[in-house]
Amino acid sequence: MVLLDYFEGKKLLDKYGIKSIESSYVSSSKEALSFAGKDHIVLKLISDKALHKSKAGLVKLDLNGEDITVAFKDLELKGKDLKPYKIIAQKMSKGGVEVIVGGRTDPQFGKLILLGLGGIYVEVFRDFALRVCPINRNDAQDMIDQLRSKNVVTFQGKDNEMIIGLLLSVSKLLTDNEKVTELDLNPLIIKEGSYVAVDIRMITG
Amino acid sequence: MKKMDLKPMLKPASVAIIGASRDPDKVGHVILQNYINGGYPGRIYAVNKSATEILGVKSYPSVLDIKDDLDLAVICVPAAFVPDVLDECGRAKVKTTVVVSGGFAEIGAQELQDKLVAIANKYNMPTLGPNCLGVMDPRSRVDTLFLPTYKLSRPSVGGVSFVCQSGAVGSTVLDLISGEGFGLSKFISYGNAAHVDEVDILNYLMDDPETKVIIMYIEGIKRGKDFIDVAKKITKIKPVIVLKAGRTSAGQAAAHSHTAALAGDYESHEAVFRQFGFTIADDLSDLLNYAKTLESEPMPKGSKVAIITNGGGTGVLTADAIGLSGLLQLANLSEKSRADLKKVMPPLVNLRVPLDIVGDADEKRYGDALDILSKDDGIDMFIVIMLFQTPGADSRAAAKLISFKERMDKPMIVLSIGSDYTRMHRIMMESAGLPVYDSPSAAVRSLTELFKYSNYRSRLPSRN
Incomplete structure (x- = not known):
């Protein structure tokens, strides 16, 4: 039983015309900032060792500007015990x-x-x-x-x-x-x- | 997949009871006794190593000694002897067998059970059980139950077939059915489902003209894909009401996704039942309540219900239950119905649904109300509340409802709440095919299930 890589999953969804939010792996807060541009983003830590991301505080919502750098650092800290992990940045979808x-x-x-x-x-x-x-x-x-x-x-x-x-x-x-x-x-x-x-x-x- | 022919099991011309006994405390004695008491018209043989005659029936040392074609062998010898006995049945070309004996997979003796299955397959001999009550058919008078008739009343002849994995649930529900106004077509208790399972049974009952409705108690389905195949077909022909055990099994603690955590074993069974038009029961009482309406009532054309009542409060409670159903609605009376009612009803009758024809309503007033409303196109179904505690509600009034039932082409059920006098009339009406309920919620839920089933039946096949 293997958790499929996020972007392989996304690719499969694309193939069937199932829409998923614009996302990218980021390896530094700088990358996260440039992904965000002027938009608000979400940062998530993905690891096989963490099933419920939001319960474990591994999802940072509605980030903009300086918040992005702070959130990224916090995720890096939490990730120490969850290696190997990746951090993904997504555009923030509000409401709905x-x-x-x-x-x-x-x-x-x-x-x-x-x-x-x-x-x-x-x-x-x-x-x-x-x-x-x-x-x-x-x-x-x-x-x-x-x-x-x-x-x-x-x-x-x-x-x-x-x-x-x-x-x-x-x-x-x-x-x-x-x-x-x-x-x-x-x-x-x-x-x-x-x-x-x-x-x-x-x-x- | 090959269909198993269960007809010789349920309509046998000849039966051997293997393990028949002279000892009245033995299962093999009770079964033989029941065959004799039940007036089974076919040829009957006893098999017992040492006896020559039991209860006036000739006994043979082995089934191989019987010089007759046997449709059914009922096996009630200790588990360890079952494989040999079953093999003898195969060699004697017995068409079907019922293994009543327990002591197989249910106590961990899987190997012994596998042996049994291998023999049944070798001779291509449908084998029910092991560890089951077997079958009952009040028309053919086959009755393999080892429960004495004075303890478990046998139901009358009817159109409801009852398929049950558990013997305990089977015998109690059977006893309850015998107290209902509707009758039984087949009872099949299949125990460990080692050879004949629910798929084979449904395949048989689907084509059985005597079966109008099937009620089922299931613990688990073993051949999921085959079950789906038969499920798709059967509900297009007749209703199947199912009660599944194991609703609260936790077992999903280690799930890797939300979906797996939500959708456990019960939920997946329920999904299949819903998808293919089964009627889902939450309790044993639902099985009986739904069965009588689904057996006797025509499909409704819409969701509008008229209530006619001789008790105001009970009418309101029933209207509440309709509101809560989420699917049914109270009917609005047409102008014509209101005008016609006005002519014949006492002035204090409010001309709306629930139509309260008040506490002194008698045979005539029920007749007038039904006469007018049965012609109203805005009404799809009827709930007639007849509270027998009132002066006008008597056998003549009940007979009036029955007479309407006979010519009505819309579903009509009765709500009567009470004890002895009411119960007497309940049986009278139900025997005439008019379902009677003793609570507003049971009545409305049964009608709701009828409506849901009719929606399933009537919808066009979807393209994709």
Whole structure:
């Protein structure tokens, strides 16, 4: 069981037209600053030894200017016990609704796809829908309808159609790629009629 | 994958009880006794090493000594002897077997169980169990249960088939079914599922014309892909209501992703059930409640429910349950219905849903209300509340509901809450195919499941 490199995961998402946020590995605070330009960014430390990045304080949100240098140094310090690690810089996505789209391999039924209310409370509210891959359009709509948070997730009418398209793409990715045994796109942010996966966790095995 | 033919197991023309005993305390005695008491019309043989006759039935030392074609052998000898006995069955060309005996994988004796499977495969002989209650079919009067009839009442003949992995759940629910107004088509308890499993059973019941509805208690599915194959097909033909054990199994502590942490074993089973149109039960009572409505009621055309009641408060509670269902809505009466009702109802009746025809409603008033509302196109389903504690609600009023049931093409269920007098009428109505519930939530949840199933059935196949 191997955690796939972030950018290999991102490449696979690209192939299926699944949008993820602009990101780059950075090896110094200078690189991070130049990646940011005038935008606000997020810095994340990625290591096999840390599963829940946000719980371990390995995610630094909404950084700009001098904050970037401070945050980078702090991550370097925390990374000492988590080697080997990498630091990734991403453009900051503000607002919107956080959902989780995921996949898993069940020993009996094969690939499963998940849609849920996402973010850091995902395991508290446990508001999610699950189906066996490949799913069809009806299944995707059923998944959305099954959520208690349906009206939050599809706040705008057109979001419904967009999420259906996203679920069908993820289902295809999971079905086509036997080696991808687990997938978390969490959070995936839905905002202004669009979406973007902000964190990618793909496990192969 | 080859389909197993379970017909000889459920409709056997000839049966051998291997391990039949003269000792009334032995399982092999009770099973034979039940066959005799149940009036099984086929040919019956006992197999016992030393006896020549048990309970008036001729006994043979081995199944190989019986000069007859055997459709079914019921095996209730100690586990260690089962492989030899099963092999003899194979050599005697027995078509199917039920291994009642326990002492296999459930106590860790996997090797012994593997041996059993190898023999069943060698002779291509569908073998149910081991460690199971076996089968019951009130039409063919096959009954392999080792539970005496005075302790476990046998259900009447009907259209509900009950598939159950656990013997304990099986026998208690069977006992409960016998107290319901609906009847049984098949009972199949498959224990360790070593050879015949839920996939084979569903494949058989799918094509069984006597089975209108299937209720299932499952602990785990072993052939996931094959299960999905049969699941896709069966719910397009008949409803399947499923109760899955193991809802709270933690076991996901070491998950590597949020998805894996959320979607454990129960959740993945539930996902499959939902996706392929199964009706999911949360409790044993749901199995029975959903079964009677799904068996007898036509598919609703929409989600609008009319409530007719002789009790105001109960009507409101039922309306609340409809609101909480999230799927059903209260119907609005048409102008015509309101005008027609106004002519026949007492002035104090409010012309809206829930339609409270008040505490002195009798046979005639129920009849008038149903007569008018059954013609209202804005109504898709009916819940008729008849509280038998009131003066007008009696057997004639119940008979009136039954007469409407017979010509109504929309779903109609009854809510009657009470003890002896109510229970008597409940059985009367249910025997006539009119489902009766004893709580607003049970009634509304059952109707909701019917609505969900009808949505699943009616939707067009999706392209991608």
